[in-house]
Amino acid sequence: MGPRVVIVGAGLVGCALADELTARGWTRVTVLDQGAAERPGGSTSHAPGVVFQTSGSRMLARVARASAARYGELRAGGRPCFRAVGGLEVAATRERLAELRRRHGSATAAGIESHLLDPAECAALHPLLDREVLLGGLHVPSDGVALPLAAARAQARAAVGRGAVVRHGVRVTGIDTAAGRVRGVQTDHGPLAAEVVVCAAGIWGPLVGAMAEVTVPLSPMAHQYAWTTPLRELDVLQKLRGLVDPGGAAFPVLRHADADLYVREHGDRLGVGAYAHRAMPADPAGLDRPGPDRGAVPAERAFTDLDFEPSWHAAQALLPALADAKVERGVNGLVAFTPDGMPLLGETAVRGLWLAEAVWTAHAAGVGQALAAWVVDGVPTLPEPGADPREPGAPLDVSAAHHDRFDPALLAPATVRSRACHAYDEVYDVVHPQRLSPTTRPLRTGPFDARHRELGAVVAETDGWAVPAWFGDNADLPEVCEVRPRRAWAGRHWSPIAGAEALVVRRAVALVDLTSRHRLEVVGPNALGLLQQLTTVDVDRPVGARTRALALDRAGRIRADLDVARLDRDRFAVGVATRLESRWLAEHVLGRVEVRDLSSGTCALGVWGPAAGVLLSRLTDPSGRARTADAVETHVGPVPVLALRGTPAGVDGVELRARADLGAALWDVLWDAGATLGIVAAGARAVTSLLVESGHRTLGTGIDAELTPAEAGLDHLVDPGKGLFLGREPALLGPRRRLVSLVLDEPGEVVLGGEPVRDGEECVGRVAASEVAHAEDVSLALAVVPPRLAVEGTELTVEYFDRRVGARVVER
Structure with missing residues (x-):
């Protein structure tokens, strides 16, 4: 029950x-x-x-695939609730055509059958199309039309x-x-x-x-949808196709993303949905109030003809049969949009x-x-x-x-509304996976922000934080000349400066702002018990020890990647990358332990590179525990810090955590002391490159919550002899897939994630992350493949747009 x-x-x-x-x-x-x-x-x-299944989100593509299958099983009044007439997304610009090639790859990786078509093939599938305005299309045979009610x-x-x-x-x-x-x-x-x-x-x-x-x-947003008058040409074509359902459909659902619209059949009429109009948010508190613009039900508003006019003209250009048609009726239907x-x-x-x-x-x-x-x-x-x-x-x-992915600072009603409007505006936009610029400057800034600006930071956004992607002032670094240029798509929202910064980290020393990560303190008599219950390795180590551990769900999948430092018998400093990892830890608290999120009141600065030790020796006391411990509370110059020895980037270094009000002073004392060592600031793109190059796998860099430690190649972070911990038994089972490192045959080719990986003609996996190892001048990828292929030297190919790039499995 x-x-x-x-x-x-x-x-x-x-x-x-x-x-x-x-x-x-x-x-x-x-x-x-x-x-x-x-x-x-x-x-x-x-x-x-x-029901269009292709998406820029792998999760949404998988869910849409399951939805189409489930709708296909449902019947109401003896009629099916889903018509698998297919979906046809068309391209009228070269940028959109390239995007369709990319979507074809991501669909293949998600197990969704799709086909790239030329204009003639598009018109053969949907005879109402004007092939002269098209450059091509993407056909998904299992897309279609559901009957929602x-x-x-x-x-x-x-x-x-x-x-x-x-x-x-x-x-x-x-x-x-x-x-x-x-x-x-x-x-x-x-x-x-x-x-x-x-x-x-x-x-x-x-x-x-x-x-x-x-x-x-979320914000309710009005979305326009209109029904045309009857189309004789459509009626004739449907009868030729043998359609007998008077309200049915015979041809694929159309998506014309260049014009922000989609089209489906309603018997001998067409329905046109539009996203090209201005964003029209509604106040949730006023949804049930009567008013002159209200429709037949609360989620409907009166149709605004002027807003629809550009979309109607675009639909007529795409479908010449609409030239003499009219809009019979329309609705501004309210739908929920998140930021x-x-x-x-x-x-x-x-x-x-x-x-x-x-x-x-x-x-x-x-x-x-x-x-x-x-x-x-x-x-x-x-x-x-x-x-x-x-x-x-x-x-x-x-x-x-996940509903709790947004920091509370981003939940003000005005912020939610503004960002939901922006999300509506770009529903059908070609959005680059590494896009930098948000609509406004990120709301959250750390104590290093002024220094970032002075150094010409190019800003991205992470969890609402302004995070430097790279620094314009580093354009004069000689290492910039060593960085191989990237081709058009991969070169967007990127600069060779990022590669130069990664090279400096390998050769000298750099400051890396780590403030956007989450810093927790687990404290109380049951602090150790909580961590032992949740983590995959033994964290009961001496004060001053630093341990990397994973936290799993009950199915043995990775939910958090923890950096655990023991500061006292019942006090641990814990670092994680994301808000959801922090939440996973906090929601398992029972009694006699507290998980404090110190992130907003603190900052973190990485001092990375072979010269990091020399720099820190100028500012810290080299004696006692500060010299030998992996985690120690000490001073850098006048600034009290928690110093954590080691980096995930395969270079020497330390992470320094301090109070936010002391952050600027910490930056300045390190910057001044490092001047003779060639110190630079390095941004987030350099960090990603260094992580992939060093083989460091963590949530967000190759790993997601669908993988077990064995599948992620993190078996060494699971101690079978530790005893009970959440997810232990399934974590010890053999892997059903493996995350492997690939070296691409073409050093100048950079894939960006989600691309299908092939063994011969068979799609066997997907790219999970990719970057260039600048010190080696090779392009790398992390890919999920069957265990039989996770063998060093295995030859595979990565499908990238309309090309196939050779790749080889390597150990990293």
């Missing part, structure tokens, strides 16, 4: 989750929705139902058949909590007790979250309260599967295509969609 579950929202996501939970044996599920059963009133009510009803019906209850016309008015756990919900029809509550309320998500003091960072355009999934700080927000039709059924596994088993998974449904699913890394 399972615990009592209340799902708030009976749209596609809520009904999918109810179906999947009850299929897993959790049958005490109640789905609540304030709207009517026939049309609840949220985004599902007006969703066009297009019918699919939601079908999954709700399946859930009810297993014991679930779906109640419409019931408004949730509060969420009951006690001792940090959810206890149930209050409604306008009375209270409901529950051990698990899932907010799948869509555009109302921020209001529901606020009932439990949980911030749901980065990704969903919001996972359990909140209130135990038992989960979010399933900002999920589109293309992903809803797959999200239902992954979230059900997460809620019931503690690990998100997806069923493997064609696999026995009784078998455990494949792990899914949801970190890019």
Whole structure:
């Protein structure tokens, strides 16, 4: 039977989750929705139902693939809930054509069949297209059109058949909590007790979250969709194709991203969806208020013709059959957008309260599967295509969609709204995977920011922090001439200065700002017990010892990469790269231990390079523990610091942590003392290069939460003799895949991640990370491949745009 579950929202996501939970044996599920059963009133009510599986996000591509498969199994009223008419994305510019080649590669790596087409082949698939305006296209045969309301009803019906209850016309008015756990919900029809509550309320998500003091960072945005008058030419073509369903479709769904629009059939009419118009955010608090612009349901607003006019002209240019057609009706339908355009999934700080927000039709059924596994088993998974449904699913890394990925500093309503508008504006943009510039200067700046500016820092953003990618003042370094130029795509958002900085780190000494990483203090009588319970190696070492350890989930997948330094019997300094790693540690705290996040009030500076020791000897006391310990609280000049010996970059060095108010002084004293040693500042791009070159694998650099330590090549960070720790048993199983280092045959070729890796003609894996080892002048990649191919010297190829680049497995 399972615990009592209340799902708030009976749209596609809520009904999918109810179906999947009850299929897993959790049958005490109640789905609540304030709207009517026939049309609840949220985004599902007006969703066009297009399912495009290709995406710049591997996670979304996998979820969309699962969604298409699940929709294909559903029927309502004897009719299928999904029509696999295919998807055709067309290119009218050379940049878009190159992007389609890249998407073809990422689709292949995600197991999605796709084909690159020339203009004539595009027109053969969709005869309404004007081939003269096209340069090519990408065809995905398994894309198509879902019927959102019918699919939601079908999954709700399946859930009810297993014991679930779906109640419409019931408004949730509060969420009951006690001792940090959810206890149930209050409604306008009375209270409901529950051990698990899932907010799948869509555009109302921020209001529901606020009932439990949980911030749901999304903004409802109006998205335009219009239906044309009947098209005789389309009707004739459909009959020639044998279409008998009067409301059906015979041709692929079109995506014309150069014009920010998509097109699908509605019988003899076309539907045109547009993202080219201005961003039109709505206030969640005003969604249910009456007004002159309100539509038939709360998630609809009156259609604004002037906003749609450019998209209509673009659609007519693409499809000449629209020349004499009119817009019969349209809607400004509200959909949920987050600051980065990704969903919001996972359990909140209130135990038992989960979010399933900002999920589109293309992903809803797959999200239902992954979230059900997460809620019931503690690990998100997806069923493997064609696999026995009784078998455990494949792990899914949801970190890019975790609801708690945003720092609290980025959750102000104005910030969420502004960034959601930007996410809407670039839905169909070609976004470079290493793009630098955010819309505004990052909100969070560390104590070295003024020094960065003086040195001409080119800024990227990490977790809201302004992080130097490289420094313009280093353009005069002689090492710049040693760095091989990059080709057009890989050369964007990059500079040879970054390579020069990496060379200086190898040869002399550099300052590296590490402030954007998270610095924690684990303190209390049970501090050691917590770390021993969670980590893969023994951290019960003497004071002054520094240990690298992994933290795993119950399936043995890597959830955190920890730098643990023992400062006292019951006090440990812990460093991690991301907010979610910090959260993983904090959410396992029980009693007599505290995990303090010191990040905002502190800073960190790496002193890296062979001359680092000489520099530090000028500023520190070389006697006692400062000389021998890996972790020691000492002084650099006048500044008190925690000094941590060692670097992940394969060079000598130390990480210095200090109070934020002393950061500028720390920088200055090191900079002045290092002048005669040729000291420079090195940015984040140099750091990434050094990590890949040295073979250092960590979360975010090749590793994701789908890999076990053995699969990631980090077996040495698992101590089988340690005793019990979370994820121990599955971590000791043999790997089903392996992360390997590749050397590309062409030193000047740099891939950027997500590309398919082939053994002959067979796609056997994907590139997880890539960079240039500047000291060796070779291009490297980290790739996930089957264990049989993880042998030094194995010859493979990497598919990069429309080329195949030879590669060889190497040990690093």
